[in-house]
Amino acid sequence: MSSDNKKSKLVFAVPLIIFLLLCVFLFKGLFSNPRELQTGRLGQAVPAFTLPDLMVDDKLWSDKDLAGKVYLINVWGTWCTTCLVELPYLTKLRERGVNIIGLYLEQGYDPDFDGEFNIQALRDEVSQMLARTGNPYQYNIFDLNRSLAFDLGVSGAPETFLVDSKGVILLHHTGDLNERIWRAKFASKFTELKEVKL
Amino acid sequence: MIPELGYISLTIALGLSILLCIYPLWGAYTNNLRLMRAAPALALGQCVFVFLSYAALVYASLTDDFTLVYVASNSSSSLPWYYKITSTWGGHEGAMLLWVVMQAGWTALVSISSKSLPWPLRARVLGVLGFLGVGFMVYTLLMSSPFESLLPYYPVEGHDLNPLLQDPGMIIHPPLLYMGYVGLSVTFSFAIAALLTGKLDNTWAKWSRPWTIAAWLFLTLGIALGSWWAYSELGWGGWWFWDPVENASLMPWLIATALLHSLAVTEKRGVFKSWTVLLAIAGFSFSLLGTFIVRSGVLVSVHAFTTDPGRGMFILGFLAIVVGGSLALYAMRASKVNSAGRYRLFSREVALWCNNILLCVATLIVMLGTLLPLVHKELGMGSISIGEPFFNEMFSYLLVPFAFILGIAPLLRWKQNKFNALQSKLALVAIISIVITGAWLYSSYDFVAPITFMAVLLAVWVFVSTLFDIVEKTTKQTSITLGLKQLTNSYWAMVSGHIGFACVVMSVALTSAYSVERDVRMHPGEQVQLNGYEYHFDGIKEIIGANYTGHAAVVSVHSEGEKVAELHAEKRRYNVGMQFMTEAAIDASLARDLYVALGEQLNDGAWALRIYHKPYIRWMWLGGLIMAFAGLLILLDKRYRGTSSAEQRQSGKIKTVPSAEVQL
Numbered sequence A: 001m002s003s004d005n006k007k008s009k010l011v012f013a014v015p016l017i018i019f020l021l022l023c024v025f026l027f028k029g030l031f032s033n034p035r036e037l038q039t040g041r042l043g044q045a046v047p048a049f050t051l052p053d054l055m056v057d058d059k060l061w062s063d064k065d066l067a068g069k070v071y072l073i074n075v076w077g078t079w080c081t082t083c084l085v086e087l088p089y090l091t092k093l094r095e096r097g098v099n100i101i102g103l104y105l106e107q108g109y110d111p112d113f114d115g116e117f118n119i120q121a122l123r124d125e126v127s128q129m130l131a132r133t134g135n136p137y138q139y140n141i142f143d144l145n146r147s148l149a150f151d152l153g154v155s156g157a158p159e160t161f162l163v164d165s166k167g168v169i170l171l172h173h174t175g176d177l178n179e180r181i182w183r184a185k186f187a188s189k190f191t192e193l194k195e196v197k198l
Numbered sequence B: 001m002i003p004e005l006g007y008i009s010l011t012i013a014l015g016l017s018i019l020l021c022i023y024p025l026w027g028a029y030t031n032n033l034r035l036m037r038a039a040p041a042l043a044l045g046q047c048v049f050v051f052l053s054y055a056a057l058v059y060a061s062l063t064d065d066f067t068l069v070y071v072a073s074n075s076s077s078s079l080p081w082y083y084k085i086t087s088t089w090g091g092h093e094g095a096m097l098l099w100v101v102m103q104a105g106w107t108a109l110v111s112i113s114s115k116s117l118p119w120p121l122r123a124r125v126l127g128v129l130g131f132l133g134v135g136f137m138v139y140t141l142l143m144s145s146p147f148e149s150l151l152p153y154y155p156v157e158g159h160d161l162n163p164l165l166q167d168p169g170m171i172i173h174p175p176l177l178y179m180g181y182v183g184l185s186v187t188f189s190f191a192i193a194a195l196l197t198g199k200l201d202n203t204w205a206k207w208s209r210p211w212t213i214a215a216w217l218f219l220t221l222g223i224a225l226g227s228w229w230a231y232s233e234l235g236w237g238g239w240w241f242w243d244p245v246e247n248a249s250l251m252p253w254l255i256a257t258a259l260l261h262s263l264a265v266t267e268k269r270g271v272f273k274s275w276t277v278l279l280a281i282a283g284f285s286f287s288l289l290g291t292f293i294v295r296s297g298v299l300v301s302v303h304a305f306t307t308d309p310g311r312g313m314f315i316l317g318f319l320a321i322v323v324g325g326s327l328a329l330y331a332m333r334a335s336k337v338n339s340a341g342r343y344r345l346f347s348r349e350v351a352l353w354c355n356n357i358l359l360c361v362a363t364l365i366v367m368l369g370t371l372l373p374l375v376h377k378e379l380g381m382g383s384i385s386i387g388e389p390f391f392n393e394m395f396s397y398l399l400v401p402f403a404f405i406l407g408i409a410p411l412l413r414w415k416q417n418k419f420n421a422l423q424s425k426l427a428l429v430a431i432i433s434i435v436i437t438g439a440w441l442y443s444s445y446d447f448v449a450p451i452t453f454m455a456v457l458l459a460v461w462v463f464v465s466t467l468f469d470i471v472e473k474t475t476k477q478t479s480i481t482l483g484l485k486q487l488t489n490s491y492w493a494m495v496s497g498h499i500g501f502a503c504v505v506m507s508v509a510l511t512s513a514y515s516v517e518r519d520v521r522m523h524p525g526e527q528v529q530l531n532g533y534e535y536h537f538d539g540i541k542e543i544i545g546a547n548y549t550g551h552a553a554v555v556s557v558h559s560e561g562e563k564v565a566e567l568h569a570e571k572r573r574y575n576v577g578m579q580f581m582t583e584a585a586i587d588a589s590l591a592r593d594l595y596v597a598l599g600e601q602l603n604d605g606a607w608a609l610r611i612y613h614k615p616y617i618r619w620m621w622l623g624g625l626i627m628a629f630a631g632l633l634i635l636l637d638k639r640y641r642g643t644s645s646a647e648q649r650q651s652g653k654i655k656t657v658p659s660a661e662v663q664l
Helices: A002-030 A081-095 A119-133 A147-152 A179-197 B002-030 B033-062 B069-074 B081-089 B092-113 B119-143 B168-197 B202-233 B244-269 B273-296 B309-336 B348-378 B388-411 B419-444 B450-475 B480-486 B489-514 B618-635 B644-649
Strands: A050-052 A060-062 A071-076 A100-105 A140-143 A159-163 A169-174 B516-522 B527-530 B533-544 B548-559 B562-574 B579-583 B585-588 B592-601 B607-615
Touching (some): A002 B273, A002 B309, A002 B348, A050 A140, A081 A119, A159 A179, B002 B092, B033 B069, B033 B081, B033 B092, B033 B119, B069 B081, B081 B092, B081 B168, B092 B119, B092 B168, B168 B202, B168 B273, B168 B309, B202 B273, B202 B618, B388 B419, B388 B450, B388 B489, B419 B450, B450 B480, B489 B607, B489 B618, B516 B527, B533 B562, B533 B607, B562 B585
Parallel strands (some): A071 A100
Antiparallel strands (some): A050 A060, A159 A169, B548 B562, B585 B592
């Protein structure tokens, strides 16, 4: 009888326990920015894709071309003013020996409204911009329909992913990359990977 | 000067509510009648000073007192006077003050109308309400005072009220919702007081019921209005977005709906007591949780309010004390509560129990969908977003058993039923419903998806079985008029609530299935066709309003050669903030809405227009109103306004278990 009573008392405490658990998460939630997104693919491989090169006709890139190296995927666009600020820093990173692949994110292209996409105009724009800021990219993947960006969980530009030599996504950063962020978030992981490789 | 007085008034009100929290609760604890008797006067005093404080803010806003941060950032001198008043709750600080006003108002109302309650209970109810008042007032005074001054340097013009909020729907949407949220605090206080006194009897349920229904009524209206406003103002043709803030209002509503059914069982049959108390606590807890979600910025929402971690911390602390405290009290006391009544599997009690379970599951689904992104990320599993598909799918699953039971429940009696007696009735109702649904859908539409058929069938099922029940009840008597007379207000409330729900389900199903939309680019003079209507783009005209300019696309709509409507879809630019706003043009009718929203001008001089044809969408809000009418009917019921004799006049079928001590 008494054990029965105890059991039923516990039942009445269930709401309290659930609530306290919830409070822990709400408390933690206060200190994280909900707009800072983390890809759901952390720890997983870069999704399969086959996409054209931004600057060269008929050249195609796929996820297989990426294997074997540690690199950053940087999501950017000429329309993105923060990217303009970020590009010189990325160029410096490249000079330090960091592999950076660009994922060019075309904003708001709608085949129903905008008709044929004018790739030449975009190439001119890109060349002009990179001439001013320096070109950090080994090459640029052109994601016109934003399919790879969607699979990666990209919500805007600039965003940067750190991918290891097995093609696994280790980090996802939303917003511009600068010395402070590089040191805080990327540097340790990056050197660690390099060492493993060496 | 006046704003300072407002601040001082609020401080005095805080002092009074601290006393209101301490005196009666201490008095009830020590059995000191003099202390308990202080409660009503304190409640009224608190209310007066809070109202004075609010009046000061309204005055400051009406007189364009831009020395106040709040007025400077939420109003402007060119704003029409009625929007100047509504701007007092258009921003975070003012909205919190409005919340405090309502809290004080409800508290005063309780203290006036609870004269016949025994002192220990009355004192505790008011004491708990006083405690809640203290929390919100401290928050308003310390963390978000609308009386903050910009002196000595202040602007000559304000930032203007967010144009989205300059709409008649928005004038009353927040106050209605707040009335509902805060109203649930009364039910909450009754539950806590009952737990403290240790008397969870029918009296408690009977007292809680009208307050719950009043709160539920406001929530229903507030949610319906919010949905209507989103539809008519935002220009995307939707009516529900499953946004965290919308969900924050839906959760208390679902719980309140469960609660008012559960209270009915507890009042009439004396069962489900501990469950009902839990729901009463949960209702207000979800209001507070909603406040936290909205005000702390832990989730991404289209409703951009302040995101100040200090404020979030305060609300979370308050939430933890109030909800954690009451759930702890519940855990200690509820196990001692016995439910006396007996009932069989096939009875109205069980039907209502199922209703409660399904409503709570629905609440949990909404909570899960709303908070899972947060939990998921905090567990280091990456960001996810949960949107429409999840909620829509879950709610379609839930709807089936819910509506099915909803159709049966009114036909069931308390305690027990013979299944055989109902079998033929139910079969008849089912056949009629299927025939009506089939005839209706297949005659009007070429394609009927199974899910649409199911949802409409369920709506019709609820409708038919409710009508069936009315017919049966009235024809039992010698004449129909006598039969109708015999039906009580609360019976009609049930009818109205259920039919309103059926309307909403029907409308959601048909609108989701048969809405058509087209994004088109049009030059003036061109026309497009959509669902048998011809939309002719006559041209663009300039418009000038009190505090905005813009242009409107004039679109005339023809059907079968006749002009049906001329729509003016506007794009406004508000002068002060230079913000653009879309005013969709809608030709509304019970069978369909024609909806045109104006987009941008494209490079070649053409305009982007968005055209929708939405069948039966009006019924969604009409259904909401019909549901809300149910609440009104119960509130007008003599039993809840009058004295004890009214209760005895209730039909003899319902036996109320005599409650100890307290007679009303």
